Amino acid sequence: MKKDILLLTALLISSTVGPRTHANSPELFLCDDKEGNATSKKEEPKKDEKERPKTTTPEKKHIRIELSLKGFFEDPDAVPISIDTKNWPEIKVTTPPIQGRKVKKGDLLLGLEQEKISRRMDLVNFDLSMVELDRQVLSSELKLDEALAPMEKEELERVEGYVKQDFERFKEIELPFDKKAADMTLKSYRDSLAYATEELNQLKKMYEADDLTEETEEIILQRTQNQVNRAKFMLEGAINRNERFHQILVPREVVAVEDSFNRKKLSMSTLRKIMPLELKKKRLEMDKLNEEKTKLLRIKKELEFDMRQLKPVAPAAGILYWGTFKKGKWSGTTILEPKLRKSGIIKSHEEFLTILPHKSTQVRISLSEKYLHEVHVGMKGKVLRSAKPKDKLEACLTKIGEIPINPGIYDLTVEVAIPEGEKLPLPGTACTLKVVTYENPDALTLPSSAVFSEDADPDSKFVYLPGKDKPRKKTVEVGKRSGERVEILKGIRPGVKVLTEKPKS
Structure with missing residues (x-):
């Protein structure tokens, strides 16, 4: 321790x-x-220690590229209905059509107003009657004028000759004679005065020889003197009249006669021009009436056609639909409700009804031009109905429009096989066409993240292969893309390692 x-x-x-x-x-x-x-x-x-780059190897995958296109079922035998009148631009509805009604060929589809066109027909018939009467009257006048034209021409020439003869006679005979007569009248008055004066002088000489003048002799002398005075006065008047005749009346009469002659001459010349023109004018009036009659007959014929059009009947048996179908798509009824109600107005040549025989069907698709090179006539596919998405119908592309129907859009027609005993899809029903545009069960693929593009040429593709010192580029030819993988056609073999990411340097 x-x-x-x-x-x-x-x-x-x-x-x-x-x-x-x-x-x-x-x-x-x-x-x-x-x-x-x-x-x-x-x-x-x-x-x-450097982190090793991640690598991958090409794998064989089953690539299947499927194109989905939206479309509509269509009745290829559908018959659009319009009222194609020629003189009746607006038509009033009296009995609206029934949506979904089954019709037989020849059935009346709807009721349209007839009263106005009937009144118009009556007016045209009345105008035709008036024109025909005018034609008959003018025809008779024209025949008469044509018959009288030669006679009137001869009469005109004859009258013109008479006028010329009268004028020449006036200048050569009548005017000189009138002057001579005036002079003779003046001379007669002078002679009368001379006779009276001589008689008075003789009486005076005879009575002057007598020493005594009887009362009777004075009376005789006075009467003779009065005769002389009267003769002087009458001579004076004759002189005035003669001067007036030669200086005033004769010049005026010459001017009047010459003016009358010139007027008649001008009138004759004008009549000579007018007479054939009047005849020509009547012929033109006859042509105008004939043209008017032809026009009225044409209008009458068109009105008769329009009256038949205003009783539209079914050209075929089928189901009656409001509206139209364009490339399988139905217009619906909303836009036509104001027009197809009672007293609604339909425009001439406007398609507003469709009869669907409903004996066959096909699919119409508006195909974008970017898919145009991926599909072709005869290609097989499947059609999925919106109402039955699990049931797939066999389909075949039968027609692709040669020219676009809209900018960048082409018309595609697809034939569909309907199973026996199953009802045909209603026209206008939406559907989807699915076609396989590419399939390769043994495609060599890489992740799309492992394939890169050249900056200068985006269409040039390459991959990075791992190396001892640094990765190296390897050009490859790519095919189709499926999801996150890209088909490799050329450039690498199976088992070759490639980088999954672009190296930093």
């Missing part, structure tokens, strides 16, 4: 004095330093 106590005391003393002793004693310091160096050499490899 005492030995133990002494040993413990010695240890306590040595631990207290030890540090100072080591600090003053080089030997102890070197010893301690060697022990320290040995410890550090043991720990150094752990700090400098």
